[in-house]
Amino acid sequence: MQVSIKSYAKVNIFLKIAGKREDYHEIVSRFVRVKSLYDTISFIPKNETNEFNLIGDFGCKLEDNSIYKAFLQLRKYCPKIDAFFRVYSIKVEKNIPEFAGLGGGSSNAAAFLILANKHFNLYYKKDKLARIAAKIGADVPFFVYEYDSANVTGIGEVVHEFKEEPLDIEVVTPKDIKCHTGKIFTCFRDDFYNEISKEKSKELLSMSSKDILNKLTIEEANDLYLPAITQYPQLKEYAKTNWFFSGSGSSFFKVK
Numbered sequence: 230m231q232v233s234i235k236s237y238a239k240v241n242i243f244l245k246i247a248g249k250r251e252d253y254h255e256i257v258s259r260f261v262r263v264k265s266l267y268d269t270i271s272f273i274p275k276n277e278t279n280e281f282n283l284i285g286d287f288g289c290k291l292e293d294n295s296i297y298k299a300f301l302q303l304r305k306y307c308p309k310i311d312a313f314f315r316v317y318s319i320k321v322e323k324n325i326p327e328f329a330g331l332g333g334g335s336s337n338a339a340a341f342l343i344l345a346n347k348h349f350n351l352y353y354k355k356d357k358l359a360r361i362a363a364k365i366g367a368d369v370p371f372f373v374y375e376y377d378s379a380n381v382t383g384i385g386e387v388v389h390e391f392k393e394e395p396l397d398i399e400v401v402t403p404k405d406i407k408c409h410t411g412k413i414f415t416c417f418r419d420d421f422y423n424e425i426s427k428e429k430s431k432e433l434l435s436m437s438s439k440d441i442l443n444k445l446t447i448e449e450a451n452d453l454y455l456p457a458i459t460q461y462p463q464l465k466e467y468a469k470t471n472w473f474f475s476g477s478g479s480s481f482f483k484v485k
């Protein structure tokens with residue numbers, strides 16, 4: 230029986246804004262998994278608390294943890310998991326930095342759903358898991374599908390695999406800069422708001438990640454880069470030729 234799973238980081242090869250939806254923004258983006266950077270999530274048969282027990286190096290309270298949110302969502306469909314997680318703990322070996330634009334929290338939530346789906350023989354199809362995932366966070370559906378590369382639109386709920394050669398991605402995350410996604414979207418909305426055209430979206434969504442990175446500058450590839458350096462000017466020290474910016478930051482990446 231499978232009791233542990235790798236939870237990979239992602240980068241956004243490009244990230245453009247297509248519109249607004251209430252307090253959120255609709256995105257047009259290419260998400261690519263970083264195969265060299267992952268957390269490991271395990272179900273371990275030891276829990277002395279008799280409550281849901283999450284072991285790992287997290288910067289947030291249990292109630293805010295994406296894995297706990299995933300547990301609460303899944304429990305609505307499958308109440309028996311409650312008893313199981315009073316006897317088993319969830320242990321996370323954390324390697325993906327937080328507030329880094331690498332989707333660590335979202336990836337952990339999706340990995341939990343995938344592992345639980347197997348462990349409890351639920352046989353939920355990916356589309357059903359993705360609908361549950363969308364209730365946890367914008368980036369969680371992407372990770373549920375386990376695609377190496379995908380076009381992601383809507384608020385993150387529309388995920389289509391993009392078949393391309395595997396990319397070897399190098400990531401650099403500034404240690405001392407924690408980018409708050411909400412703050413950066415607010416800055417974008419107030420000072421940089423611009424919507425990508427339908428034609429440009431179509432073009433980017435059809436291009437290989439390598440071609441996109443060869444064609445675009447860091448500012449053109451990611452609409453959140455200028456808001457991010459406005460909010461966190463120290464980020465500029467990390468900007469180097471041929472490096473790109475992931476999500477709402479703070480990580481930079483390049484294809485090796």
Ligand SMILES: C[C@@](CO)(OP(=O)(O)O)[C@H](O)COP(=O)(O)OP(=O)(O)OC[C@H]1O[C@@H](n2ccc(N)nc2=O)[C@H](O)[C@@H]1O
Pocket residue numbers: 241244252253254255256329330331332335366367368369384385410411412414475476477478
């Ligand atoms: C920007 C992206 C791109 O991959 O990634 P990260 O940099 O966080 O990894 C994501 O879409 C981020 O998704 P996620 O990190 O799940 O965001 P959430 O916690 O749901 O949202 C935090 C806040 O950011 C704003 N937000 C988020 C997503 C979105 N599409 N539009 C928004 O305006 C909202 O104000 C929201 O309250």
Ligand SMILES: Nc1ncnc2c1ncn2[C@@H]1O[C@H](COP(=O)(O)OP(=O)(O)O)[C@@H](O)[C@H]1O
Pocket residue numbers: 287288289293294295296326327328329330331332333334335337338408410476478479
């Ligand atoms: N399992 C988790 N792993 C990492 N961060 C988490 C987790 N659950 C909740 N968070 C919180 O989510 C927020 C964003 O972290 P994360 O998803 O890692 O970064 P980002 O949105 O920049 O990709 C932080 O407030 C972090 O504390």
